Amino acid sequence: MDNKNYYKNMTNFLYQELAWGHMFKKKDGKYIKNTDNNSEIYIKESLRKMKIPLNKLKNKKVFNIGTGRESRFFAKHGADVTHLDIGKSTVKNLNNWAKKNKKKVFSFSSDIETAKIGVDKYDIIFLSGIYQHINVPALALVKFINALKKDGLMYMGFYRSGEFKYFIVDAIRFILEKKQLSEIRNLNAILFTLGEFNHYQSSRVMDDFFVPKKHNFHPRDIIHDIKLLGGKIFYFDNDFREYSHSGSSYFSIGGDRIYIKKKFSKLIKESVIKKKLRTLNGKNQITDIKYKENIINQNIKLIKLIKKKYKAKKINQIDVSSLCIGLYQFTRPLVMEESEYYQKSKKIGRHNVVNEYLKNFINNFDQSNKNIKAFNKKLALKGLK
Numbered sequence: 001m002d003n004k005n006y007y008k009n010m011t012n013f014l015y016q017e018l019a020w021g022h023m024f025k026k027k028d029g030k031y032i033k034n035t036d037n038n039s040e041i042y043i044k045e046s047l048r049k050m051k052i053p054l055n056k057l058k059n060k061k062v063f064n065i066g067t068g069r070e071s072r073f074f075a076k077h078g079a080d081v082t083h084l085d086i087g088k089s090t091v092k093n094l095n096n097w098a099k100k101n102k103k104k105v106f107s108f109s110s111d112i113e114t115a116k117i118g119v120d121k122y123d124i125i126f127l128s129g130i131y132q133h134i135n136v137p138a139l140a141l142v143k144f145i146n147a148l149k150k151d152g153l154m155y156m157g158f159y160r161s162g163e164f165k166y167f168i169v170d171a172i173r174f175i176l177e178k179k180q181l182s183e184i185r186n187l188n189a190i191l192f193t194l195g196e197f198n199h200y201q202s203s204r205v206m207d208d209f210f211v212p213k214k215h216n217f218h219p220r221d222i223i224h225d226i227k228l229l230g231g232k233i234f235y236f237d238n239d240f241r242e243y244s245h246s247g248s249s250y251f252s253i254g255g256d257r258i259y260i261k262k263k264f265s266k267l268i269k270e271s272v273i274k275k276k277l278r279t280l281n282g283k284n285q286i287t288d289i290k291y292k293e294n295i296i297n298q299n300i301k302l303i304k305l306i307k308k309k310y311k312a313k314k315i316n317q318i319d320v321s322s323l324c325i326g327l328y329q330f331t332r333p334l335v336m337e338e339s340e341y342y343q344k345s346k347k348i349g350r351h352n353v354v355n356e357y358l359k360n361f362i363n364n365f366d367q368s369n370k371n372i373k374a375f376n377k378k379l380a381l382k383g384l385k
């Protein structure tokens with residue numbers, strides 16, 4: 001399968017079968033109320049920033065991508081919603097819901113890269129958790145800006161370069177191979193979600209570890225592209241730090257949400273502007289950032305060494321899968337208070353604990369190590385291997 005087809009098939013499969021898509025509907029067909037409620041919180045917050053009261057949503061033309069829960073919110077408040085998603089069942093569910101509840105929703109299944117979404121058409125474009133997963137994000141940005149009406153507003157959340165959590169996620173993605181998906185899914189479910197796959201933690205792991213594209217952007221580059229395309233930024237928290245790995249909260253750095261207004265109606269041609277765009281691709285947190293701190297650079301070296309040993313078959317696949325699930329505990333443990341990795345990180349610093357973990361892993365799990373070989377031999381003699 002070529003790269004483009006792999007991207008399409010895997011993104012669809014991942015979100016429909018392994019993460020998020022199925023989360024918002026129970027087996028009995030009813031939507032899980034809390035997940036809709038959770039999305040309402042951030043949609044309402046965005047609408048406040050956009051200065052759009054809920055009662056002004058009536059008949060507003062809204063464009064949205066995602067699992068359907070955000071579209072349901074806008075449609076419930078009377079908006080005229082166009083929705084698309086690369087997934088098929090998400091679209092089917094949303095269209096069925098709209099028909100049953102007599103809401104104005106037109107939803108279709110397509111990759112945003114090839115989809116026609118219209119020009120000068122929408123009052124609001126709402127994109128949360130989308131930009132980072134598009135194959136070539138900046139080309140979709142051209143499409144989004146063209147699709148906005150003059151004076152239309154767009155909300156865009158994005159994966160911010162410089163977050164510790166994405167350092168860990170990129171380390172995991174660097175080490176892992178695709179063939180480990182099923183093993184990771186099983187191990188994670190057995191260890192953390194009472195054997196259930198239809199669970200937040202399972203969706204997170206599947207999404208972070210295996211979605212084909214996970215771009216991280218520095219806000220400087222996002223802002224550059226928005227301005228290049230003529231968009232006006234009307235709200236941004238101005239956090240331009242290169243990175244911050246020192247805090248212990250899940251989001252330790254700002255600058256990952258942006259609000260845009262379009263002040264013109266001229267059509268932008270992708271071919272004319274393409275070369276100047278900076279968010280065609282994201283920044284890898286392991287390979288594309290220059291870190292000053294010695295401990296971070298040491299950890300990058302250890303991550304590369306583990307990969308090398310794994311490729312050379314000196315480390316077993318199951319041990320690498322377990323390591324990756326363990327690494328995730330530094331950033332998204334199921335229950336923060338109960339995670340030893342997380343709690344220790346809070347005390348002595350995240351990278352110090354990561355360092356201890358990676359070193360121990362290499363010392364204890366490299367099968368070519370003399371002591372490990374000798375111990376394996378002992379086990380074999382006792383019939384334990």
Ligand SMILES: C[S@@+](CC[C@H](N)C(=O)[O-])C[C@H]1O[C@@H](n2cnc3c(N)ncnc32)[C@H](O)[C@@H]1O
Pocket residue numbers: 011012015016020021039065066067068069070084085086087090110111112113128129130133134135
């Ligand atoms: C993280 S999830 C959605 C988050 C969203 N905030 C929500 O609650 O529905 C990402 C969504 O984007 C969709 N998606 C990813 N890449 C896409 C693409 N290239 N074209 C269309 N949809 C895409 C996925 O199928 C998935 O539903």
